[in-house]
Amino acid sequence: MWLLSWVPGQGTGQHDHGRSSGVLTVLEGTLTERTERATRALTGGAQRVFAPGYVHEVVNDTLEPAVSLHVYFPGLTEMPMHAAPYCEGRAVTA
Numbered sequence: 001m002w003l004l005s006w007v008p009g010q011g012t013g014q015h016d017h018g019r020s021s022g023v024l025t026v027l028e029g030t031l032t033e034r035t036e037r038a039t040r041a042l043t044g045g046a047q048r049v050f051a052p053g054y055v056h057e058v059v060n061d062t063l064e065p066a067v068s069l070h071v072y073f074p075g076l077t078e079m080p081m082h083a084a085p086y087c088e089g090r091a092v093t094a
Contacts, residue, residue: 002076006031006066011059017052018078022071024048024058029066032059055082 006029014034024033026042033040033048034057042048050056060066 001072002070004068004070006060006068008060008063008065012057014055014057014082015079016055016082017050017072017076018080019052020072020074020076021051022049022073022076024050025069027067027069029060029064030062031066031068032061033057034059 024042025047026044028044030044031042033042035055040048048056058068
C-alpha cells in the first residue's frame, strides 16, 4: 500500500506494474491518467483498477497538490518503464 503526494507537474512516466494488480484512489486534488486509449481526469474519490501488464502514466496536471492511495497484489516489486510517452488521447470523464 502506497500513500503518494503529487506536486504540480509531477508524474510517473509511462509504466506498468509487472505481475501485480492494483487500485489507485485519488484522495484529494486531481490527477490525469493517460493510456493508449484515453486520457482521464481523476478527481477526489475516483478509482482506477488495473491488471498485470496495464500500461499507463499518472500526472498532476493542475496547479494544486494532490494525494492518492495505491494498493497492489501481490505487493509491487517492479515497475517497468515504457519508452515513448502517449500522445494526448481523447478526454474521458472518470
